[in-house]
Amino acid sequence: MKVNNLVEADETTSTSNIEVASLGWGEGGKKEIIKLVNVHKIYRQGEIEFYALKGVSLSILEGELISIMGPSGSGKSTLLNVMGLLDRPTKGKVLIEGIDVSRLSDRELAYIRNIKIGFVFQFFNLINRLTIYENIELPLLVRNLSKKEKRMLVQSAILRAGGDLSWLAKRPNQLSGGQQQRVAIARALVTSPKIILADEPTGNLDRYSGKLVMEEFLKLNSMGQTIVIVTHDPEIANCTKKIVYIKNGEIVKVDTNDINFSKCIINTQ
Numbered sequence: 001m002k003v004n005n006l007v008e009a010d011e012t013t014s015t016s017n018i019e020v021a022s023l024g025w026g027e028g029g030k031k032e033i034i035k036l037v038n039v040h041k042i043y044r045q046g047e048i049e050f051y052a053l054k055g056v057s058l059s060i061l062e063g064e065l066i067s068i069m070g071p072s073g074s075g076k077s078t079l080l081n082v083m084g085l086l087d088r089p090t091k092g093k094v095l096i097e098g099i100d101v102s103r104l105s106d107r108e109l110a111y112i113r114n115i116k117i118g119f120v121f122q123f124f125n126l127i128n129r130l131t132i133y134e135n136i137e138l139p140l141l142v143r144n145l146s147k148k149e150k151r152m153l154v155q156s157a158i159l160r161a162g163g164d165l166s167w168l169a170k171r172p173n174q175l176s177g178g179q180q181q182r183v184a185i186a187r188a189l190v191t192s193p194k195i196i197l198a199d200e201p202t203g204n205l206d207r208y209s210g211k212l213v214m215e216e217f218l219k220l221n222s223m224g225q226t227i228v229i230v231t232h233d234p235e236i237a238n239c240t241k242k243i244v245y246i247k248n249g250e251i252v253k254v255d256t257n258d259i260n261f262s263k264c265i266i267n268t269q
């Protein structure tokens with residue numbers, strides 16, 4: 001399960017080998033959080049090679065809210081996993097805030113991932129034998145924080161994710177799908193990452209719960225959080241400012257989008 005990747009770094013992880021390249025700046029002087037340059041991903045099974053990504057170049061700027069759309073099997077999850085350092089490209093470069101990560105060790109990658117990236121998955125990936133509090137606390141375990149500091153971060157994260165403090169003592173199976181996804185968002189937020197990567201975060205939710213989760217992403221983005229969402233749902237994509245279309249491992253179109261907030265926000269008052 002991918003959640004393990006969030007806790008595989010430890011305090012002793014050295015960053016001394018990490019060379020900070022000159023920081024990239026994109027359009028309008030905004031900082032490039034993630035830059036992919038001519039990224040290829042080839043899966044090999046015996047003699048057979050499968051090209052899941054074929055030369056993808058993409059910049060994600062600070063504060064952007066982007067969706068990635070495309071048919072099943074087009075490479076969306078592969079792209080997100082490469083962006084989020086869960087997977088290495090076969091060829092091409094991945095830069096995270098100007099750091100070329102291609103030559104970093106697995107340990108160094110895990111360190112960068114832990115401090116800079118938060119993940120949200122379609123099936124929440126919460127651990128049922130842990131409480132909600134313990135699930136959200138997971139990415140903090142590799143940090144040298146006091147119990148009190150961790151408690152404050154967990155409480156702040158659940159509130160920022162649109163959740164409720166009363167959930168913290170419960171277990172995932174005591175919450176609805178929409179509530180569990182807000183917990184997963186809190187777990188992604190607890191480290192205050194530079195970027196949140198979400199792979200079909202509303203794919204397992206009913207329409208109403210999906211909209212509520214999207215509303216949380218919109219609120220976070222309005223406060224400056226950079227977010228990339230993979231989705232099959234045009235309604236979700238239409239609530240993001242940029243839509244990247246991918247087909248057969250290639251970016252085929254990038255649309256900019258004027259968000260119609262009245263269609264994206266559910267008035268729950």
Ligand SMILES: Nc1ncnc2c1ncn2[C@@H]1O[C@H](COP(=O)(O)OP(=O)(O)OP(=O)(O)O)[C@@H](O)[C@H]1O
Nearest residue numbers: 043044050052070071072073074075076077078079
């Ligand atoms: N570990 C792997 N080994 C071999 N092939 C793989 C592997 N992971 C993915 N693929 C192939 O790469 C292609 C892209 O997969 P990916 O999961 O990125 O698609 P996707 O766009 O996320 O699809 P979906 O919308 O169904 O989630 C698919 O054809 C898939 O079969």
Ligand SMILES: [Mg+2]
Nearest residue numbers: 076077078199
């Ligand atoms: Mg996928």
